[in-house]
Amino acid sequence: MTVIYVVTTGGTIDKVYSEQQGVVANVESKIDRYLRLLRLPDTEVRVVPLMNIDSLDMTDSDRARILETVKGLLPEKAPILITHGTDTMVETGLYLQRGLPKLDVPIVMTGAMAPLGFEGSDALQNLTESLFALRLLPAGIYLVSHNQVFPISNVRKDRTLGRFVRIEENSAK
Amino acid sequence: MTVIYVVTTGGTIDKVYSEQQGVVANVESKIDRYLRLLRLPDTEVRVVPLMNIDSLDMTDSDRARILETVKGLLPEKAPILITHGTDTMVETGLYLQRGLPKLDVPIVMTGAMAPLGFEGSDALQNLTESLFALRLLPAGIYLVSHNQVFPISNVRKDRTLGRFVRIEENSAK
C-alpha cells in the first residue's frame, strides 16, 4: 500500500457554484469526494485541506504555509500532490523549489480550468493523471495537466490557450 | 406528434462556466443540447433562442420582446415553454398574463438554481417536468420547478430557501 498526501489549497478545481450568489467560489474542498470516484486499491490517500482560495489572492504568507506543510510531510517519504489555482501555480511551485531541501519523493502540482463536476471539466482528468504520475516520477517538483508533465522550471500558463506550455528555463521570480 | 415551443431567454439554467474569466455567464444557449438527452418520441420541440441574459438585467423592452414572441406563436395553438432566470421569472410571467389574450394552450415558465450540467443542478429536472407539464396542464400561465406547479399569480421566489413557494394572490407589479 502506497501512501500519497494530497494538500489542497483551492483554485478553480475546488470551486463550487453558489446558488445564493450565482457565482463560483472557493467554499469547502470537494476533492475528497471526487477522489472516492477513483479506484485506488493500492494507494492510501491522505487529504490535507490547507486553505481554499483563488490563487490570484494567494499571498507570500500563504505560500510560506504551503512550504511549511510540505516540509512537515517530507519525513514521511510519501509522494505529495498539491492542488492549486492555475494562475499562480508555477509561482508557488518555484517558491517550493527554492525553499525545500533535496527531495526523496516526487511532488506534483495540479489544478483545472473548470471546477470538478462541471460539464466538460478537466479536473477529474488532471487528478487522475497526477495520482498516477506520483507512482512513476522520480523525486522533484512537477506540474501535471492535460496528459502532460512539466518540471516546474519549464512551464508557464498560457492564458489564451487555456493550458500550460513548456518553456526553456523558468527564472525564479 | 405534439409540437412544443421552447423560448429561451437566459437565466442561470442556461449559464456556462467561462474558463477564460472564471465566472458563470450567459453566452450561448445550451438548452437545445440538453433537450437531446431526453426521449421525446411523440413531441416535436422547436427551440426559439430569443435572448440570453441574467433576469436581473431584464428590461421592460426585453419583456415586450418576449410578449411579442409569444403572441406570434399563439396562432400555432402549441404549448409554450419559456426558460428564464428565477429572480424575475414571476415578474415576466405576470407581464405576459396582463399582455396576452385568452389562451388556448398552457404556457410554462421554468429556470434553475444551478446551470445545466453543473453537479447537483436542478436544471434538467425542471426541463423534464416542464415539458411533461405542457402535456397535462389546461390553458394558462404556470411556473414549474422542483416537482411543483404554480399558477403564475400564486408564486414567488424565496431567496433564502432557494426555491419557489406558493402565495395567495400575486398582485401585478
Add this chain to the structure above:
Amino acid sequence: MTVIYVVTTGGTIDKVYSEQQGVVANVESKIDRYLRLLRLPDTEVRVVPLMNIDSLDMTDSDRARILETVKGLLPEKAPILITHGTDTMVETGLYLQRGLPKLDVPIVMTGAMAPLGFEGSDALQNLTESLFALRLLPAGIYLVSHNQVFPISNVRKDRTLGRFVRIEENSAK
C-alpha cells in the same frame, strides 16, 4: 407536504451491472439513491422496496403481492408510483385495475429501457416525469414514460420501437 409512495418491483430501471459476472441484473434497488438527486421540497417520498425481479419472471403470485401492497397503501390516500420492468408492466397494471376498488388517488407505473446511471438512460427522466404526473393526474392507473402519459387500458409496449404506444382499448388478459 405531499406524501408519495414509491413501490419498487425491479425491472431494467433498477438493474445494476455485476462486475463479477459481466451481466446486468436485479440485485438491490437503487431508486432511492437516484431519487435523492431530485429536488422535491414539497414532497415526502416513502420508498417501499417490494421485490427486485425482471418483469419477464414475474408470476401471478408476485402480482398478487403487488396488489395486496397497493391495497394496503390506499387508506393513506397518497399517490403511488410503481417501478416495474417494461415487458409486463401493462399486464400488471391491468391486473391492478381489475383487483383494486375505486381509487381516490392516481397510481403511476413506470420503468425504463436502460438502467438508472447508464449512459443515455431514460430512467431518471421517467422517474422525474412520474413523480410530477402524480401531482397533476386525477385518480386512476396510468403508465408514464418518455414525456407521455397513457391510461393503463390504452397502452402497449412496442418492442421494435423500444417504447410504449397508445392503443384503443386494452382487453384485460
Add this chain to the structure above:
Amino acid sequence: MTVIYVVTTGGTIDKVYSEQQGVVANVESKIDRYLRLLRLPDTEVRVVPLMNIDSLDMTDSDRARILETVKGLLPEKAPILITHGTDTMVETGLYLQRGLPKLDVPIVMTGAMAPLGFEGSDALQNLTESLFALRLLPAGIYLVSHNQVFPISNVRKDRTLGRFVRIEENSAK
C-alpha cells in the same frame, strides 16, 4: 505533438447496453467518443478499431491479428495503447511479448471492470491513466489499471478482488 495509437479489441470497457436484448455486449467501439472528453492538447490519438469481442472469446487467430497490427505500427515509433477485455488481457500481453521484436516504445494494455459510461465505472480512469503512462514509461509491455502499472510478466487478474495484482514472474503460457 506526440502521436499515440489506440488499438481497440473490445472487452468490458467497450461494451454497450443493448435495450432490445437487455444485455451488455460488444457492438461498436465507443472509446473514440470518450477520448474526446479528455483534453489532450499535445497528443494526436489515432484509433485503430481492430475487433470488438469479449476477451473470453478471443482465439489464437485473433491474437495473431493483434500481433500483426502492432508489428505494423512499430515503424511509426509511436506509443501504443491496446484496449482489451480483462479476463485474457495478460494472456494476450504475454503473446505479444513473445512475438514482438525489441521495442523502442511503450505498449500499454488496459480495460475495465465496468463499461465506459456506466455508473461507478473505472473505464475512463483507466483510459486516462494509460494515455498518461505512455508519456512516461520506457519501452516495454505494461498493464495499467486502478492507479497501478505492471510489467506484463508480473501481473494476473484476481477475479475475487475484481482487479489486477502483482505476481513474481508470469511464465508464458
